[in-house]
Amino acid sequence: DGGITQSPKYLFRKEGQNVTLSCEQNLNHDAMYWYRQDPGQGLRLIYYSQIVNDFQKGDIAEGYSVSREKKESFPLTVTSAQKNPTAFYLCASTFRGPNNSPLHFGNGTRLTVT
Amino acid sequence: AQTVTQSQPEMSVQEAETVTLSCTYDTSESDYYLFWYKQPPSRQMILVIRQEAYKQQNATENRFSVNFQKAAKSFSLKISDSQLGDAAMYFCAYRSAHGGATNKLIFGTGTLLAVQP
Numbered sequence: 672d673g674g675i676t677q678s679p680k681y682l683f684r685k686e687g688q689n690v691t692l693s694c695e696q697n698l699n700h701d702a703m704y705w706y707r708q709d710p711g712q713g714l715r716l717i718y719y720s721q722i723v724n725d726f727q728k729g730d731i732a733e734g735y736s737v738s739r740e741k742k743e744s745f746p747l748t749v750t751s752a753q754k755n756p757t758a759f760y761l762c763a764s765t766f767r768g769p770n771n772s773p774l775h776f777g778n779g780t781r782l783t784v785t
Numbered sequence: 786a787q788t789v790t791q792s793q794p795e796m797s798v799q800e801a802e803t804v805t806l807s808c809t810y811d812t813s814e815s816d817y818y819l820f821w822y823k824q825p826p827s828r829q830m831i832l833v834i835r836q837e838a839y840k841q842q843n844a845t846e847n848r849f850s851v852n853f854q855k856a857a858k859s860f861s862l863k864i865s866d867s868q869l870g871d872a873a874m875y876f877c878a879y880r881s882a883h884g885g886a887t888n889k890l891i892f893g894t895g896t897l898l899a900v901q902p
Contacts, residue, residue: 704889711794713876713894729889761830763890773820774890776830 673698677762677777684756684784692747692780694762701767703745704774707731708759717760720745721767749782756784787812789879791893798867799901805852806862806896808877816882819853819860820890825873833875836860838882864898872900 675696684690696703702721706714716729720739734753739745745764749756759781763774788811798804810819821833836844836853843851848868852861864871877893 706892711894713892714890715892716889719889759828763830773832773835774830779828 675762675764675775675777677760677780679780680778682780682782684782686784687751688784689748689750690756690782690784692749692760692762692782694745694747694777695743696745696762696764696775696777697743698764698775699742700764700775701742702765703739704763704765705729705735705737705745705747706761706763708761708779714761717747749784756782758782787814787817787879787881787891789877789891789893791877791896793896794894795897795899797899797901798864798871800867800869802867803863803865804867804898806864806875806877806898808860808862808893810858810860810877810879812858812879812881814881814883818880818882819851820878820880821849821851821860821862822876822878822892823871823873824876824895825870830876834862867900869900869902872898874898 678693704719705717708714715731718737720726736748761779762777765774766772790809817838819836823831823833834846834849848865850863874895874897876895878890
């Protein structure tokens with residue numbers, strides 16, 4: 672079955688450490704996205720990528736970095752510069768272009784930094 | 786910039802009854818798409834229904850329907866015959882239809898729906 676896989680489901684890190692969240696899709700989607708979800712704030716866009724080897728900052732990119740070396744993969748690194756990294760992170764993908772294709776989401780990663 | 790507003794942080798409905806969740810949005814574009822997503826306690830985001838702005842007819846998916854008022858920039862979700870499994874957080878989302886756009890979804894802050902047995 673096609674889908675988006677995020678791993679791990681739960682992640683714990685000490686403050687000051689970088690951590691990388693994995694996102695893999697086998698839907699042949701061009702575009703991939705990282706959202707952050709906090710209580711009462713909905714989903715906010717961190718980074719997105721329309722094609723391989725290209726990505727753009729979203730609304731809250733500070734303290735995060737990404738790479739898009741393969742179409743299937745879009746890992747997110749939460750760096751020590753991110754002041755409030757504890758959150759729920761969702762990866763999504765869709766076909767590129769002006770269409771009504773919905774975003775497909777992974778199951779998310781809950782990151783806790785202490 | 787486009788914005789999406791959900792003014793009801795929480796709603797409650799009795800099982801088998803009907804409930805309407807509100808969503809308004811702000812945009813200067815004429816061509817766009819609107820979506821409702823459901824996020825149950827598992828936190829998986831599930832597409833409930835979608836609407837193309839150029840279509841006047843309101844979208845319907847089984848017990849779920851929308852009331853799309855383009856001039857008023859309103860996009861409410863009606864859930865009929867509510868079931869216990871409908872309990873979830875519901876997000877309204879906007880997406881531009883313009884070519885070359887990011888295709889990103891812009892989300893509202895969500896409405897938490899409780900279904901009372």
